[in-house]
Amino acid sequence: MNKAKQLFAGLILMALGLGAAHADYTLNLMKGVTKVSNDIYDLHMLILWICVFIGIGVFGAMFYSIYHHRKSKGHVAAQFHENTTVEIIWTIIPTLILVGMAIPATKTMLELSDVDKSDMTIQVTGRQWYWDYKYLDNDIHFESHLDEASEKVHRTPGADPRSVPHYLLNVDKPLVIPVKKKVRFVLTSMDVIHSWWVPDFGWKKDANPGFINEASTYVEKPGTYRGQCTELCGRDHGFMPIVVIAMEQVDYDAWVKKTLEQQKQKPDLSDQTTQQLMTHGESVYLKNCVGCHQINGAGVPGLIPALTGSAIATGKWESLDGFLRAGTSKMPKFDKLNAKEVAELLTYVRNNLGNKVGDELQPKQTALPDDDE
Amino acid sequence: MSAVVDEHDHHADDHHDHGPAKGLLRWVITTNHKDIGTLYLLFALAMFFVGGAMAMVIRAELFEPGLQFVDPAFFNSMTTMHALVMVFGAVMPAFVGLANWQIPLMIGAADMALPRMNNMSFWMLVAGVLLLASTLFMEGGAPNGGWTLYPPLVLQPITVGKALPFAIFSVHLLGISSIMGAINIIATIFNMRAPSMKLMDMPLFVWTWLITAFLLIAVMPVFAGAVTMLLTDKFFHTSFFNAAGGGDPVLYEHIFWFFGHPEVYIMILPTFGVASTIIPVFARKPLFGYASMVWATGSIAFLSFIVWAHHMFTVGLPLAGELYFMYATMIIAVPTGVKVFNWTATMWKGAMTFETPMLFSIAFVVLFTMGGFTGLMMSIAPSDFQYHDTYFIVAHFHYTLVPASVFILMAAGYFWLPKWTGNMYNEKIGQLHFWISVVSVNVLFFPQHFLGLAGMPRRIPDYAVQFADWNMISSIGGFIFGISQLLFLYIVIDTIRGGTGEKVSDEVWEDAAKHSLEWTLPTPLPYHTWTTPPSVVPTEHVLDSH
Numbered sequence: 001m002n003k004a005k006q007l008f009a010g011l012i013l014m015a016l017g018l019g020a021a022h023a024d025y026t027l028n029l030m031k032g033v034t035k036v037s038n039d040i041y042d043l044h045m046l047i048l049w050i051c052v053f054i055g056i057g058v059f060g061a062m063f064y065s066i067y068h069h070r071k072s073k074g075h076v077a078a079q080f081h082e083n084t085t086v087e088i089i090w091t092i093i094p095t096l097i098l099v100g101m102a103i104p105a106t107k108t109m110l111e112l113s114d115v116d117k118s119d120m121t122i123q124v125t126g127r128q129w130y131w132d133y134k135y136l137d138n139d140i141h142f143e144s145h146l147d148e149a150s151e152k153v154h155r156t157p158g159a160d161p162r163s164v165p166h167y168l169l170n171v172d173k174p175l176v177i178p179v180k181k182k183v184r185f186v187l188t189s190m191d192v193i194h195s196w197w198v199p200d201f202g203w204k205k206d207a208n209p210g211f212i213n214e215a216s217t218y219v220e221k222p223g224t225y226r227g228q229c230t231e232l233c234g235r236d237h238g239f240m241p242i243v244v245i246a247m248e249q250v251d252y253d254a255w256v257k258k259t260l261e262q263q264k265q266k267p268d269l270s271d272q273t274t275q276q277l278m279t280h281g282e283s284v285y286l287k288n289c290v291g292c293h294q295i296n297g298a299g300v301p302g303l304i305p306a307l308t309g310s311a312i313a314t315g316k317w318e319s320l321d322g323f324l325r326a327g328t329s330k331m332p333k334f335d336k337l338n339a340k341e342v343a344e345l346l347t348y349v350r351n352n353l354g355n356k357v358g359d360e361l362q363p364k365q366t367a368l369p370d371d372d373e
Numbered sequence: 374m375s376a377v378v379d380e381h382d383h384h385a386d387d388h389h390d391h392g393p394a395k396g397l398l399r400w401v402i403t404t405n406h407k408d409i410g411t412l413y414l415l416f417a418l419a420m421f422f423v424g425g426a427m428a429m430v431i432r433a434e435l436f437e438p439g440l441q442f443v444d445p446a447f448f449n450s451m452t453t454m455h456a457l458v459m460v461f462g463a464v465m466p467a468f469v470g471l472a473n474w475q476i477p478l479m480i481g482a483a484d485m486a487l488p489r490m491n492n493m494s495f496w497m498l499v500a501g502v503l504l505l506a507s508t509l510f511m512e513g514g515a516p517n518g519g520w521t522l523y524p525p526l527v528l529q530p531i532t533v534g535k536a537l538p539f540a541i542f543s544v545h546l547l548g549i550s551s552i553m554g555a556i557n558i559i560a561t562i563f564n565m566r567a568p569s570m571k572l573m574d575m576p577l578f579v580w581t582w583l584i585t586a587f588l589l590i591a592v593m594p595v596f597a598g599a600v601t602m603l604l605t606d607k608f609f610h611t612s613f614f615n616a617a618g619g620g621d622p623v624l625y626e627h628i629f630w631f632f633g634h635p636e637v638y639i640m641i642l643p644t645f646g647v648a649s650t651i652i653p654v655f656a657r658k659p660l661f662g663y664a665s666m667v668w669a670t671g672s673i674a675f676l677s678f679i680v681w682a683h684h685m686f687t688v689g690l691p692l693a694g695e696l697y698f699m700y701a702t703m704i705i706a707v708p709t710g711v712k713v714f715n716w717t718a719t720m721w722k723g724a725m726t727f728e729t730p731m732l733f734s735i736a737f738v739v740l741f742t743m744g745g746f747t748g749l750m751m752s753i754a755p756s757d758f759q760y761h762d763t764y765f766i767v768a769h770f771h772y773t774l775v776p777a778s779v780f781i782l783m784a785a786g787y788f789w790l791p792k793w794t795g796n797m798y799n800e801k802i803g804q805l806h807f808w809i810s811v812v813s814v815n816v817l818f819f820p821q822h823f824l825g826l827a828g829m830p831r832r833i834p835d836y837a838v839q840f841a842d843w844n845m846i847s848s849i850g851g852f853i854f855g856i857s858q859l860l861f862l863y864i865v866i867d868t869i870r871g872g873t874g875e876k877v878s879d880e881v882w883e884d885a886a887k888h889s890l891e892w893t894l895p896t897p898l899p900y901h902t903w904t905t906p907p908s909v910v911p912t913e914h915v916l917d918s919h
């Protein structure tokens with residue numbers, strides 16, 4: 001008995017010790033940074049305590065009975081097998097508890113579904129496997145991919161995830177919103193069903209292809225809030241995180257101004273060295289191609305063709321370029337890539353991933369007529 | 374009160390008993406409910422280990438952050454196949470096996486009503502599961518879009534290779550098999566009960582299976598319809614679920630869960646029935662609240678049809694829908710609560726002993742209730758916006774399936790194997806099996822509540838480092854739980870081959886014959902039983918009305 005106790009205490013201590021090793025670790029739901037997330041937290045705690053309370057009652061009675069009403073103690077079995085009063089009581093009391101629960105739950109549900117009178121709207125589009133954000137009020141539009149450090153580590157066997165800050169919860173371009181503003185989100189998808197979840201905001205909402213869902217948030221406190229896709233969306237479902245930075249209005253305005261300026265900038269089409277082309281090409285590849293064609297270009301047998309040794313990848317670069325921009329029934333078209341990115345990507349694909357075509361493409365070569373204007 | 378066995382019955386057996394066919398062919402052509410029950414149970418046990426091996430792959434990959442063992446697509450195949458194999462290959466067939474063995478014995482019937490169909494439904498199950506398993510070896514791998522098979526993902530050529538049509542035909546076969554099994558069970562219960570057994574005299578196990586069989590008949594065709602629409606969307610260019618063609622992917626979710634929610638009760642209602650059978654025997658008391666148990670089972674079954682969208686709170690339901698499905702779901706807590714209270718009241722003031730079947734049954738009541746609590750938490754729609762698709766739900770449904778359905782299946786094994794085989798299992802090893810299982814299953818699943826609340830989504834092969842500790846603990850629990858089930862396999866084989874060698878009485882358990890008919894038959898059970906129905910049936914639970 002003593003040994004069992006020691007073992008139990010040891011296990012708990014071990015659990016606590018492990019928990020302490022990561023200070024950001026939590027056991028319970030987090031309160032979040034919006035009113036609705038706090039209300040949900042309160043609901044959660046209320047129902048949790050109700051369950052604990054009922055559990056103590058029921059299990060208490062059961063264990064009392066198990067301890068006292070055992071044959072080995074000479075207890076003689078009573079032979080009752082029904083009691084209408086008791087049965088009515090234990091039907092009615094839970095019903096009343098549920099009605100009591102339903103009231104605050106309904107209030108919070110109303111709050112959660114209120115998207116009226118918003119100050120701004122952001123369109124969130126789920127893609128395999130990244131998020132596409134479009135600010136409907138000011139034309140800011142960008143993609144938000146898993147950051148390169150996490151991308152490389154999770155694709156490299158034996159690499160240490162602990163070496164990457166915010167492993168799998170970091171992105172290249174976070175979503176930016178102002179605090180103390182009601183932000184409305186309209187969510188949809190370009191391919192399969194995704195679900196957009198930032199726990200600190202208190203909700204997740206599915207992004208369904210062909211349909212639009214709405215949700216809203218009102219963040220009180222500036223900060224960086226992280227979340228993930230929560231609807232299975234294919235092989236890289238686990239690798240499309242969400243990062244939202246909430247800023248004071250002034251900072252947000254400055255960010256909008258800067259981002260709009262950057263967005264207007266033309267890509268730099270000047271020549272690059274082979275080394276530059278290859279390095280940049282890897283970045284473009286990691287962002288756009290790696291999810292399907294894999295880090296070594298081997299593809300997935302039976303599902304996705306390999307780029308290594310592929311006739312299209314290593315054939316005439318013009319046809320590869322055309323293929324890339326047009327897409328196929330299986331592959332989305334990548335006409336969003338600019339001439340600079342295309343040149344870098346093509347050079348990388350044709351001279352890495354086990355391919356050795358030996359050519360190098362400059363942005364000016366891959367530029368379409370209207371890219372120069 | 375206790376049944377009087379018709380002595381004449383057993384003498385009659387001696388004269389024209391044509392026993393089992395010789396050799397292996399016996400198992401292929403058998404129409405004997407006991408043989409078919411055995412086939413179902415052994416097949417389910419085998420699939421329990423196949424599905425369990427897949428769970429081990431999942432827990433091994435999640436042991437540490439980073440990708441160590443498998444490719445994400447294969448990981449997704451494992452989660453998908455683990456679910457399909459466990460649901461359709463292990464838990465459901467195991468309960469059908471129990472039904473085959475026990476329903477005729479408990480109602481005083483000579484066999485199932487439709488013995489040839491019984492044989493056919495078993496072999497269709499085998500065909501269905503083999504077809505499903507064969508996808509593991511196909512180009513592009515096994516289905517990896519989750520057991521829910523949501524479109525458009527499952528239709529995507531870059532996600533699922535050649536496996537989809539095979540998985541769908543497998544679902545069709547499994548569905549036909551289940552429907553045939555259900556029809557057989559209903560026909561048996563309605564037509565073959567001992568003349569003196571009224572519906573309200575039936576053991577709870579028979580009642581719960583009767584209701585379950587109706588659920589099966591109602592929803593398996595719905596699932597078959599849903600997956601057939603997937604098939605035509607994929608191969609015949611229909612657009613049921615394709616928005617570009619005027620369809621709606623969310624429609625699939627509605628249809629799937631209209632099947633899916635009753636489906637989860639198909640796995641739990643017979644569990645309730647077995648628990649209601651075992652607990653009174655070891656408490657040496659009649660089951661408390663027999664009539665309310667029957668009504669609660671019926672209510673839960675009815676409610677299961679009108680709560681499906683609580684699996685879909687975050688898909689963008691209209692507010693009225695969110696509220697309706699929340700209220701309807703919350704109501705389920707009432708009949709479920711009644712059942713838990715009844716089991717507790719059955720133990721209350723009993724004279725309990727704690728043999729392995731009772732231990733597993735008590736653990737079932739406690740741990741199923743924990744799964745029920747988290748279910749209640751998730752019925753609160755706003756809270757579900759946080760819980761949905763995280764490890765919290767993974768913990769929830771595993772609590773209702775593993776330490777509930779699976780534990781009760783084990784309990785049933787310990788409870789009835791001595792009766793079926795005439796051999797006693799080794800109580801010491803049985804208790805060892807129980808204690809290792811009950812501790813490890815909690816080490817396995819309890820931390821998953823923490824992971825979910827802390828924000829870890831389900832169905833991911835790799836995770837942020839703050840989830841590392843509890844995942845490792847959960848995996849350790851998983852490995853111990855997985856390995857310890859080999860003890861059960863050992864016990865089953867050992868018991869069949871002679872067990873402890875002690876003589877087992879007809880009742881096996883003290884006064885068991887007061888509770889149910891099968892204990893009035895000789896041990897080991899003859900190949901044919903109840904060739905003439907019993908004249909008196911135990912109706913202890915309705916003492917006052919008789």
